[in-house]
Amino acid sequence: QLQLQESGPGLVKPSETLSLTCTVSGGSISSSGYFWGWIRQPPGKGLEWIGSVLYSGNTYYNPSLGSRVTISADMSNNQFSLMLTSVTAADSAVYYCGRQFKVGQTGRWFDPWGQGTLVTVSS
Protein backbone atom coordinates (compact mmCIF):
# COMPACT_ATOMS: atom_id res chain seq x y z
CA GLN A 1 0.00 0.00 0.00
CA LEU A 2 1.47 3.33 -1.05
CA GLN A 3 2.18 5.77 1.77
CA LEU A 4 3.50 9.30 1.77
CA GLN A 5 5.06 11.17 4.67
CA GLU A 6 5.89 14.85 4.82
CA SER A 7 8.84 16.10 6.83
CA GLY A 8 10.51 19.42 7.50
CA PRO A 9 10.65 22.35 9.90
CA GLY A 10 7.39 23.35 11.55
CA LEU A 11 8.51 26.94 12.01
CA VAL A 12 10.01 29.22 9.37
CA LYS A 13 10.94 32.88 9.74
CA PRO A 14 9.45 35.51 7.43
CA SER A 15 11.45 36.13 4.23
CA GLU A 16 13.20 32.76 4.58
CA THR A 17 12.74 29.57 2.55
CA LEU A 18 10.30 26.82 3.44
CA SER A 19 11.67 23.36 2.61
CA LEU A 20 9.69 20.14 2.88
CA THR A 21 10.30 16.58 1.76
CA CYS A 22 7.79 13.86 0.96
CA THR A 23 9.03 10.30 1.38
CA VAL A 24 7.17 7.66 -0.59
CA SER A 25 7.00 4.05 0.57
CA GLY A 26 5.26 1.02 -0.90
CA GLY A 27 5.87 2.21 -4.45
CA SER A 28 8.29 4.06 -6.68
CA ILE A 29 8.08 7.70 -7.72
CA SER A 30 9.44 6.62 -11.09
CA SER A 31 6.28 4.64 -11.83
CA SER A 32 4.68 5.75 -15.06
CA GLY A 33 1.34 7.51 -15.10
CA TYR A 34 1.84 9.57 -11.99
CA PHE A 35 2.91 13.00 -10.96
CA TRP A 36 3.75 13.81 -7.35
CA GLY A 37 2.26 16.94 -5.91
CA TRP A 38 2.09 19.41 -3.06
CA ILE A 39 -1.12 20.93 -1.74
CA ARG A 40 -1.56 23.28 1.21
CA GLN A 41 -4.42 24.31 3.46
CA PRO A 42 -4.28 27.42 5.67
CA PRO A 43 -5.96 26.86 9.04
CA GLY A 44 -9.74 26.90 8.63
CA LYS A 45 -9.54 27.43 4.88
CA GLY A 46 -9.70 25.43 1.67
CA LEU A 47 -7.19 23.49 -0.38
CA GLU A 48 -4.65 25.15 -2.65
CA TRP A 49 -2.52 23.27 -5.16
CA ILE A 50 1.13 24.30 -5.10
CA GLY A 51 2.62 22.23 -7.87
CA SER A 52 3.50 18.78 -9.17
CA VAL A 53 6.57 16.98 -10.48
CA LEU A 54 7.19 13.98 -12.71
CA TYR A 55 10.08 11.70 -11.78
CA SER A 56 11.89 12.93 -14.90
CA GLY A 57 11.84 16.46 -13.53
CA ASN A 58 8.94 17.94 -15.52
CA THR A 59 7.03 20.31 -13.29
CA TYR A 60 3.73 22.21 -13.15
CA TYR A 61 3.28 25.07 -10.72
CA ASN A 62 0.40 27.17 -9.47
CA PRO A 63 0.78 30.49 -11.33
CA SER A 64 -0.34 32.38 -8.22
CA LEU A 65 2.88 31.39 -6.47
CA GLY A 66 5.00 32.67 -9.31
CA SER A 67 8.70 31.97 -9.17
CA ARG A 68 8.75 31.37 -5.41
CA VAL A 69 8.14 27.63 -5.72
CA THR A 70 10.43 24.83 -6.81
CA ILE A 71 9.52 21.14 -6.69
CA SER A 72 12.06 18.44 -7.43
CA ALA A 73 12.21 14.65 -7.44
CA ASP A 74 14.94 12.42 -5.96
CA MET A 75 14.58 8.95 -7.41
CA SER A 76 17.51 7.52 -5.46
CA ASN A 77 15.75 8.23 -2.16
CA ASN A 78 12.20 7.86 -3.51
CA GLN A 79 11.39 11.39 -2.36
CA PHE A 80 10.22 14.66 -3.78
CA SER A 81 10.69 18.08 -2.27
CA LEU A 82 9.17 21.53 -2.06
CA MET A 83 10.97 24.82 -1.69
CA LEU A 84 9.03 28.04 -1.22
CA THR A 85 11.05 31.21 -0.99
CA SER A 86 10.39 34.59 0.63
CA VAL A 87 7.65 33.25 2.89
CA THR A 88 5.20 35.42 4.78
CA ALA A 89 2.52 34.68 7.37
CA ALA A 90 0.15 33.96 4.47
CA ASP A 91 2.18 30.84 3.72
CA SER A 92 1.34 29.34 7.10
CA ALA A 93 -0.63 26.18 6.39
CA VAL A 94 -0.82 22.43 6.61
CA TYR A 95 1.22 21.15 3.70
CA TYR A 96 0.21 17.85 2.10
CA CYS A 97 1.96 15.73 -0.47
CA GLY A 98 0.11 13.30 -2.70
CA ARG A 99 0.37 10.99 -5.66
CA GLN A 100 -1.29 12.59 -8.68
CA PHE A 101 -2.83 10.32 -11.26
CA LYS A 102 -2.53 11.40 -14.88
CA VAL A 103 -5.12 9.99 -17.30
CA GLY A 104 -5.79 11.46 -20.71
CA GLN A 105 -5.98 15.19 -21.23
CA THR A 106 -7.80 16.17 -18.06
CA GLY A 107 -7.81 13.23 -15.69
CA ARG A 108 -5.79 14.41 -12.71
CA TRP A 109 -6.50 13.47 -9.11
CA PHE A 110 -4.62 12.92 -5.88
CA ASP A 111 -4.62 9.59 -4.08
CA PRO A 112 -3.38 8.92 -1.51
CA TRP A 113 -2.43 11.98 0.48
CA GLY A 114 0.16 12.24 3.21
CA GLN A 115 -0.91 13.04 6.75
CA GLY A 116 0.13 16.67 6.33
CA THR A 117 2.56 18.83 8.25
CA LEU A 118 1.82 22.20 9.80
CA VAL A 119 4.21 24.96 8.87
CA THR A 120 3.99 28.27 10.69
CA VAL A 121 5.72 31.38 9.40
CA SER A 122 6.65 33.57 12.33
CA SER A 123 9.63 35.39 13.76
Added chain:
Amino acid sequence: SYDLTQPPSVSVSPGQTASITCSGDKLGSKYATWYQQKPGQSPVLVIYQDTKRPSGIPERFSGSNSGNTATLTISGTQAMDEADYYCQAWDSNTVVFGGGTKVTVL
Protein backbone atom coordinates in the same frame (compact mmCIF):
# COMPACT_ATOMS: atom_id res chain seq x y z
CA SER B 1 -7.63 31.55 -14.22
CA TYR B 2 -10.19 28.79 -13.91
CA ASP B 3 -12.60 28.86 -10.99
CA LEU B 4 -14.74 26.17 -9.37
CA THR B 5 -17.67 27.31 -7.22
CA GLN B 6 -19.25 25.25 -4.46
CA PRO B 7 -21.96 26.17 -1.95
CA PRO B 8 -20.39 26.82 1.46
CA SER B 9 -22.74 24.47 3.26
CA VAL B 10 -25.34 21.77 2.77
CA SER B 11 -27.56 20.29 5.46
CA VAL B 12 -29.17 16.88 5.25
CA SER B 13 -31.19 14.62 7.54
CA PRO B 14 -29.89 11.12 8.25
CA GLY B 15 -31.04 8.69 5.58
CA GLN B 16 -31.79 11.43 3.08
CA THR B 17 -29.89 12.43 -0.06
CA ALA B 18 -27.29 15.19 -0.10
CA SER B 19 -26.29 16.85 -3.36
CA ILE B 20 -23.20 19.01 -3.58
CA THR B 21 -22.64 21.03 -6.72
CA CYS B 22 -19.45 22.31 -8.29
CA SER B 23 -19.71 24.87 -11.07
CA GLY B 24 -17.12 25.91 -13.62
CA ASP B 25 -17.00 27.02 -17.23
CA LYS B 26 -17.50 23.96 -19.46
CA LEU B 27 -16.68 21.73 -16.49
CA GLY B 28 -18.48 18.89 -18.25
CA SER B 29 -15.66 18.78 -20.80
CA LYS B 30 -13.15 18.03 -18.06
CA TYR B 31 -12.95 15.29 -15.48
CA ALA B 32 -14.23 16.21 -12.02
CA THR B 33 -12.84 14.80 -8.81
CA TRP B 34 -14.26 14.87 -5.28
CA TYR B 35 -12.53 14.61 -1.90
CA GLN B 36 -13.90 14.19 1.60
CA GLN B 37 -12.08 15.77 4.53
CA LYS B 38 -13.00 15.23 8.14
CA PRO B 39 -11.67 17.51 10.91
CA GLY B 40 -8.00 17.01 11.59
CA GLN B 41 -7.62 14.47 8.78
CA SER B 42 -6.15 14.47 5.29
CA PRO B 43 -8.49 14.62 2.30
CA VAL B 44 -9.71 11.28 0.97
CA LEU B 45 -10.60 10.62 -2.66
CA VAL B 46 -14.27 9.65 -3.03
CA ILE B 47 -14.96 10.19 -6.77
CA TYR B 48 -12.61 10.46 -9.74
CA GLN B 49 -13.16 10.76 -13.49
CA ASP B 50 -16.64 12.17 -12.79
CA THR B 51 -18.31 8.95 -11.68
CA LYS B 52 -15.76 6.38 -10.48
CA ARG B 53 -15.47 5.29 -6.85
CA PRO B 54 -12.13 4.13 -5.44
CA SER B 55 -12.02 0.82 -3.66
CA GLY B 56 -13.39 1.15 -0.17
CA ILE B 57 -15.70 4.09 -0.85
CA PRO B 58 -19.32 3.19 -0.11
CA GLU B 59 -21.79 2.89 -2.99
CA ARG B 60 -23.88 5.69 -1.50
CA PHE B 61 -21.35 8.13 -2.97
CA SER B 62 -21.91 8.87 -6.65
CA GLY B 63 -20.92 11.57 -9.10
CA SER B 64 -22.07 13.17 -12.32
CA ASN B 65 -20.73 15.92 -14.56
CA SER B 66 -22.44 17.72 -17.42
CA GLY B 67 -22.51 21.18 -18.88
CA ASN B 68 -21.06 23.55 -16.32
CA THR B 69 -21.85 21.53 -13.20
CA ALA B 70 -20.48 18.47 -11.47
CA THR B 71 -22.50 16.95 -8.65
CA LEU B 72 -21.55 14.70 -5.76
CA THR B 73 -24.54 12.80 -4.40
CA ILE B 74 -24.63 11.02 -1.08
CA SER B 75 -27.61 8.68 -0.90
CA GLY B 76 -28.84 7.50 2.46
CA THR B 77 -26.55 9.94 4.24
CA GLN B 78 -25.05 8.73 7.50
CA ALA B 79 -23.68 10.68 10.43
CA MET B 80 -20.18 9.57 9.46
CA ASP B 81 -20.55 11.46 6.16
CA GLU B 82 -20.46 14.81 7.96
CA ALA B 83 -17.34 16.45 6.55
CA ASP B 84 -15.99 19.04 4.14
CA TYR B 85 -16.14 18.09 0.46
CA TYR B 86 -13.94 19.58 -2.25
CA CYS B 87 -14.25 19.32 -6.00
CA GLN B 88 -11.19 19.50 -8.21
CA ALA B 89 -10.44 19.74 -11.92
CA TRP B 90 -7.48 20.20 -14.26
CA ASP B 91 -7.35 23.20 -16.56
CA SER B 92 -4.46 24.69 -18.53
CA ASN B 93 -1.89 22.53 -16.77
CA THR B 94 -3.22 23.66 -13.40
CA VAL B 95 -4.96 21.81 -10.60
CA VAL B 96 -7.98 23.78 -9.41
CA PHE B 97 -9.92 23.14 -6.21
CA GLY B 98 -13.37 24.39 -5.35
CA GLY B 99 -13.77 26.33 -2.13
CA GLY B 100 -15.29 23.39 -0.30
CA THR B 101 -18.74 22.51 1.04
CA LYS B 102 -19.43 21.65 4.65
CA VAL B 103 -22.00 18.87 4.85
CA THR B 104 -23.91 18.80 8.12
CA VAL B 105 -26.02 15.79 9.01
CA LEU B 106 -28.79 17.06 11.26
